[in-house]
Amino acid sequence: MTRDSGERSSFFPAIEKKYGQPIQFWLDALAELADAKYPQQIALLREDHGFSQAHANAVVMFVRGSTTSKRFASPEAYLATLPEPHGTTTREILNATLKLNSKFELVMAWNKPIVRLGTDYIIGFSAAKHHLLILPFGDGILDQTDQELLTPYKVNKKTIQVPADWKVDRALLKALVQLRLAQL
Numbered sequence: 501m502t503r504d505s506g507e508r509s510s511f512f513p514a515i516e517k518k519y520g521q522p523i524q525f526w527l528d529a530l531a532e533l534a535d536a537k538y539p540q541q542i543a544l545l546r547e548d549h550g551f552s553q554a555h556a557n558a559v560v561m562f563v564r565g566s567t568t569s570k571r572f573a574s575p576e577a578y579l580a581t582l583p584e585p586h587g588t589t590t591r592e593i594l595n596a597t598l599k600l601n602s603k604f605e606l607v608m609a610w611n612k613p614i615v616r617l618g619t620d621y622i623i624g625f626s627a628a629k630h631h632l633l634i635l636p637f638g639d640g641i642l643d644q645t646d647q648e649l650l651t652p653y654k655v656n657k658k659t660i661q662v663p664a665d666w667k668v669d670r671a672l673l674k675a676l677v678q679l680r681l682a683q684l
Contacts, residue, residue: 511558
């Protein structure tokens with residue numbers, strides 16, 4: 501079953517099958533905790549009924565009024581929410597990355613713009629209040645990246661932090677993309 505729609509109710513048939521009760525049973529159980537905080541509601545399903553985190557989250561968030569996990573319909577909708585210079589810089593980063601391979605496409609995943617090739621994620625991007633993050637996909641990409649390319653930036657466990665007004669480092673983007681493509 502595909503869940504690309506982001507609709508939390510797409511989990512309901514699997515939940516009914518796996519946990520042996522109609523979805524209304526679980527909605528009613530959570531209604532008794534209507535004033536409880538998210539962790540308490542999740543705990544009811546996970547600890548008392550053996551739910552997976554994904555299934556518990558789908559039901560709890562549905563009950564809390566969030567019927568979809570998608571915040572943005574498209575990369576452009578995401579970009580439209582960014583303040584300046586975040587928006588301009590992110591557009592420049594995306595354009596530079598897309599030019600590296602004519603088969604790349606820009607999609608939304610995890611509510612972030614992600615560049616992918618076919619069904620494989622290559623690299624993603626995210627904006628924070630004071631900086632931008634580059635999210636290379638793949639095993640150990642940052643460990644394999646030429647450390648001289650990374651020196652000017654703050655490197656976290658799985659991301660590279662760059663200034664919001666970053667002058668796009670095309671050599672860094674190209675290196676990250678090439679390492680990921682070599683893994684595929």
